[in-house]
Amino acid sequence: MSTLDRVRALDDKYHFINTLAHGLDTExxxxxxxxxxxxxxxxxxxxxxxxxxxKILEGYIPPFDATVIAxxxxxxxxxxGKTTQDEFGFGTFNINTPYKRPLNPHDPWRSTGGSSGxxxxxxxxxxxxxxxxxxxxxxxxxxxxSWCGVVGVTPTYGRxxxxxxxxxxxxxxxxxxxxxxxxxxxxxxxxxxxxxxxxSTVLDAPVPCYSDLETxxxxxxxxxxxxxxEGVDPMVEAKVWAAIKGLESDGAEVSDVSLPHTxxxxxxxxxxxxxxxxxxxxxxxxxxxxLQEPIESDFNQYFSRVRxxxxxxxxKRRVMLGTFTRMAGYRDAYYLKALKVRTxxxxxxxxxxxxxxxxxxxxxxxxxxxxxxxxxxxPIQHYMMDVLTVAPNLAGIPMVSVPCGEAHGMxxxxxxxxxHLEEHKLLKAAWEVEQ
Amino acid sequence: xxxxxxxxxxxxxxxxAARLELTxxxxxxxxxxxxxxxDAFRELDEVSTGGVEPSYHPIEIEDKLREDVVExxxxxxxxxxxxxxxxxxxGPKIK
Numbered sequence: 157m158s159t160l161d162r163v164r165a166l167d168d169k170y171h172f173i174n175t176l177a178h179g180l181d182t183e184x185x186x187x188x189x190x191x192x193x194x195x196x197x198x199x200x201x202x203x204x205x206x207x208x209x210x211k212i213l214e215g216y217i218p219p220f221d222a223t224v225i226a227x228x229x230x231x232x233x234x235x236x237g238k239t240t241q242d243e244f245g246f247g248t249f250n251i252n253t254p255y256k257r258p259l260n261p262h263d264p265w266r267s268t269g270g271s272s273g274x275x276x277x278x279x280x281x282x283x284x285x286x287x288x289x290x291x292x293x294x295x296x297x298x299x300x301x302s303w304c305g306v307v308g309v310t311p312t313y314g315r316x317x318x319x320x321x322x323x324x325x326x327x328x329x330x331x332x333x334x335x336x337x338x339x340x341x342x343x344x345x346x347x348x349x350x351x352x353x354x355x356s357t358v359l360d361a362p363v364p365c366y367s368d369l370e371t372x373x374x375x376x377x378x379x380x381x382x383x384x385x386e387g388v389d390p391m392v393e394a395k396v397w398a399a400i401k402g403l404e405s406d407g408a409e410v411s412d413v414s415l416p417h418t419x420x421x422x423x424x425x426x427x428x429x430x431x432x433x434x435x436x437x438x439x440x441x442x443x444x445x446x447l448q449e450p451i452e453s454d455f456n457q458y459f460s461r462v463r464x465x466x467x468x469x470x471x472k473r474r475v476m477l478g479t480f481t482r483m484a485g486y487r488d489a490y491y492l493k494a495l496k497v498r499t500x501x502x503x504x505x506x507x508x509x510x511x512x513x514x515x516x517x518x519x520x521x522x523x524x525x526x527x528x529x530x531x532x533x534x535p536i537q538h539y540m541m542d543v544l545t546v547a548p549n550l551a552g553i554p555m556v557s558v559p560c561g562e563a564h565g566m567x568x569x570x571x572x573x574x575x576h577l578e579e580h581k582l583l584k585a586a587w588e589v590e591q
Numbered sequence: 592x593x594x595x596x597x598x599x600x601x602x603x604x605x606x607x608a609a610r611l612e613l614t615x616x617x618x619x620x621x622x623x624x625x626x627x628x629x630d631a632f633r634e635l636d637e638v639s640t641g642g643v644e645p646s647y648h649p650i651e652i653e654d655k656l657r658e659d660v661v662e663x664x665x666x667x668x669x670x671x672x673x674x675x676x677x678x679x680x681x682g683p684k685i686k
Contacts, residue, residue, distance in 0.1 A: 219666035356655040423632045445671035458683035464612040476605040495645030552649025
């Protein structure tokens with residue numbers, strides 16, 4: 157069976173692909189030679205429908221490759237297709253989309269997590285050489301990687317070019333990677349990192365070797381007290397502690413740390429993310445790409461008609477909330493306040509990293525929930541599920557979720573976080589856990 | 592931040608600003624949900640931020656400028672436009 161036929165068969169069962177490539181490139185060259193690379197649907201691939209999981213971009217065929225795609229092709233990767241996601245990344249369960257909702261490969265009645273659900277699902281079930289490009293704004297890599305039992309790396313903000321990414325929140329979006337192993341995730345991260353003349357937010361720092369993983373001996377690991385206890389499933393917590401103890405017995409030094417503003421990161425994150433999303437989504441007006449209707453009436457009526465038809469429920473909610481928090485009279489109290497609290501969250505991390513190299517915590521407070529459980533949740537409860545992932549995303553620090561066992565028969569992810577541009581420390585620790 | 596009670600009228604104002612049309616049922620639902628969510632955001636009041644600078648980015652971003660030379664895209668920026676005329680996109684009337 158060809159790889160594409162194999163993907164079709166797996167997709168029939170798990171629903172992770174939005175668009176599949178017509179053929180695979182078999183040219184043998186570069187560091188990714190022999191690998192297929194799947195791409196989250198919000199990253200543009202030339203000639204391949206790229207919807208970001210939204211009806212408003214249905215039919216959009218980018219005439220160009222995002223920088224990360226060009227870098228993968230230059231290293232011999234074959235682009236496999238576009239993976240499912242929550243609309244524009246607005247979700248924790250990959251259910252907020254008019255397209256496919258992927259099923260958790262460990263239990264099809266449960267969510268893969270979101271928003272990069274398709275990427276995590278495919279990474280878990282692929283029985284051929286495969287790596288995934290995904291993206292995180294507030295936890296969209298760590299969450300599905302944790303719930304599907306794969307490795308997910310969110311790099312430092314600015315480590316990887318975002319040119320060609322359909323943006324959600326500019327000060328938070330990061331393109332990252334998923335793979336079955338830490339070594340493979342490091343390889344893909346190495347390929348896509350580094351400067352890009354088309355993205356002025358990319359850092360000029362040199363790209364170290366991320367796939368050469370050494371010992372953790374002497375690595376200082378901090379355990380933030382705020383990431384354990386109330387709201388975290390004790391069985392998840394037990395697996396995470398077992399992994400931390402394992403690192404300690406391998407030579408790492410473990411100590412307690414405190415990140416006192418963790419509690420406030422959820423509100424700060426959602427205010428900033430929604431404010432930025434509401435301006436980013438203003439460009440979807442049904443004129444240049446995606447959903448376009450016969451031109452009738454005046455421009456306000458036309459834009460409203462197209463946007464009402466093309467945007468989903470969660471997108472509308474976030475656009476309205478973001479519009480509110482930026483409104484004259486409320487801006488200082490909500491948006492500006494959230495940005496100041498973000499400064500406090502960043503300061504917490506910077507202080508902690510003076511004493512430790514890596515922070516260790518659960519990636520998600522619970523294992524993947526069932527779809528019928530998710531249906532009972534209010535929007536605010538969906539947001540609260542991100543409580544452990546939003547703070548490092550607000551701070552733009554790199555993080556990895558690495559599988560560390562099972563609870564209730566479902567995968568658990570150990571979340572490792574490091575200071576800006578210290579991905580190599582994270583990957584070393586993750587590799588040790590994987591052993 | 593002062594407590595804000597989100598009214599139906601405010602939700603309709605937000606929807607209009609965001610170019611969205613809402614049904615009566617949607618307006619009621621979003622009114623209830625926005626009240627709950629914005630109320631939860633008020634927890635930020637507990638954080639003292641006097642003298643704290645806002646972080647618009649998580650890291651320092653320096654301005655980068657390239658040489659001011661003309662470059663031609665290798666692809667057609669109008670490739671996805673359904674209704675165009677020459678180099679122009681046909682759009683709705685501006686009142």
